[in-house]
Amino acid sequence: MVLFAGDCISLLRSIPDNSIRLVVTSPPYNLGKSYERKGDFDKYLAWQDEVIGECIRVLHPQGSLCWQVGNYVHEGEIVPLDIALYSSFKRRGMKMRNRIIWHFEHGLHCTRRLSGRHETIMWFTKSDDYLFNLDAIRVPQKYPGKKHFKGPKAGQYSCNPLGKNPGDVWVIPNVKNNHVEKTIHPCQFPIELVERLVLSMTEPGDWVLDPFAGVGSALAAAARHGRRAVGAELDKEYAEIAKQRLLQANSGVLPVRAMGQPVYDPSRSGKSLTMQPWANSKTSAIGSQMVLLDSARAQYKVKK
Ligand SMILES: C[S@@+](CC[C@H](N)C(=O)[O-])C[C@H]1O[C@@H](n2cnc3c(N)ncnc32)[C@H](O)[C@@H]1O
Numbered sequence: 001m002v003l004f005a006g007d008c009i010s011l012l013r014s015i016p017d018n019s020i021r022l023v024v025t026s027p028p029y030n031l032g033k034s035y036e037r038k039g040d041f042d043k044y045l046a047w048q049d050e051v052i053g054e055c056i057r058v059l060h061p062q063g064s065l066c067w068q069v070g071n072y073v074h075e076g077e078i079v080p081l082d083i084a085l086y087s088s089f090k091r092r093g094m095k096m097r098n099r100i101i102w103h104f105e106h107g108l109h110c111t112r113r114l115s116g117r118h119e120t121i122m123w124f125t126k127s128d129d130y131l132f133n134l135d136a137i138r139v140p141q142k143y144p145g146k147k148h149f150k151g152p153k154a155g156q157y158s159c160n161p162l163g164k165n166p167g168d169v170w171v172i173p174n175v176k177n178n179h180v181e182k183t184i185h186p187c188q189f190p191i192e193l194v195e196r197l198v199l200s201m202t203e204p205g206d207w208v209l210d211p212f213a214g215v216g217s218a219l220a221a222a223a224r225h226g227r228r229a230v231g232a233e234l235d236k237e238y239a240e241i242a243k244q245r246l247l248q249a250n251s252g253v254l255p256v257r258a259m260g261q262p263v264y265d266p267s268r269s270g271k272s273l274t275m276q277p278w279a280n281s282k283t284s285a286i287g288s289q290m291v292l293l294d295s296a297r298a299q300y301k302v303k304k
Pocket of ligand 1: 007009058215216234
């Protein structure tokens with residue numbers, strides 16, 4: 001386990017070529033968050049390009065690189081960073097295998113555009129001969145009792161008993177205040193998001209690298225599954241928390257949200273906050289909300 005409290009470029013330059021089985025990271029987005037300074041977007045892209053070049057150099061020929069990003073936003077205009085950064089990978093011969101949509105339900109409430117509720121993970125490999133263990137991340141089938149109804153397999157179960165491919169849309173809660181993994185970091189990875197990548201794209205003992213380690217969530221995901229982890233984090237306070245979390249992960253006491261746990265639905269758990277105060281005895285809760293919505297929408301009615 002190696003945690004470098006400093007600039008990722010310095011760490012990357014010390015790593016040998018072709019040695020890392022999985023690079024998984026979420027870089028700063030140039031938004032002016034507490035851990036970054038918003039600067040010229042072209043300079044930001046040039047800096048990302050340099051880091052990406054180094055990550056590709058250290059990547060094992062059968063390895064995977066997962067770059068998790070959202071949007072850069074400037075004066076209300078959004079630039080999806082996966083679109084902006086794609087050429088940095090493609091130009092170096094990397095092959096995209098999936099553009100995974102990570103959907104979550106909490107975040108800023110926008111008023112001049114739709115609220116952002118997804119980010120993406122760009123998954124690239126260095127060659128066509130890459131490691132991918134699908135069985136390690138299968139999820140339960142929707143209809144496990146379904147059988148072939150004709151042909152030579154008629155009567156036999158048609159699904160894979162190990163479960164189905166999880167697909168490329170992943171519904172995983174983001175780490176907000178009531179999440180068991182929450183630290184002081186404003187944008188940490190949920191560990192289960194990285195666990196899927198670690199389990200399917202690496203073997204025990206492989207090296208996993210996160211150049212923008214934050215509070216060490218990706219490194220902890222690797223450690224929890226017997227992989228070796230290396231990362232850099234510029235902010236000393238986050239690096240110290242990452243160190244503590246890695247020690248906890250190694251001794252099996254790191255609080256984590258279990259992989260595959262269903263997303264919590266407050267309306268099904270009888271919470272008083274889910275009852276609509278504007279509902280009355282004559283209308284159902286949903287009915288009365290529709291009345292409110294109808295009167296609000298009246299001003300937008302299409303004129304015939
Ligand atoms: C989006 S956050 C990553 C959070 C991380 N995925 C986690 O789960 O905690 C990006 C991180 O990169 C760090 N960072 C920014 N520039 C850096 C650099 N040049 N080298 C290393 N870390 C850097 C920031 O301090 C921030 O913690």
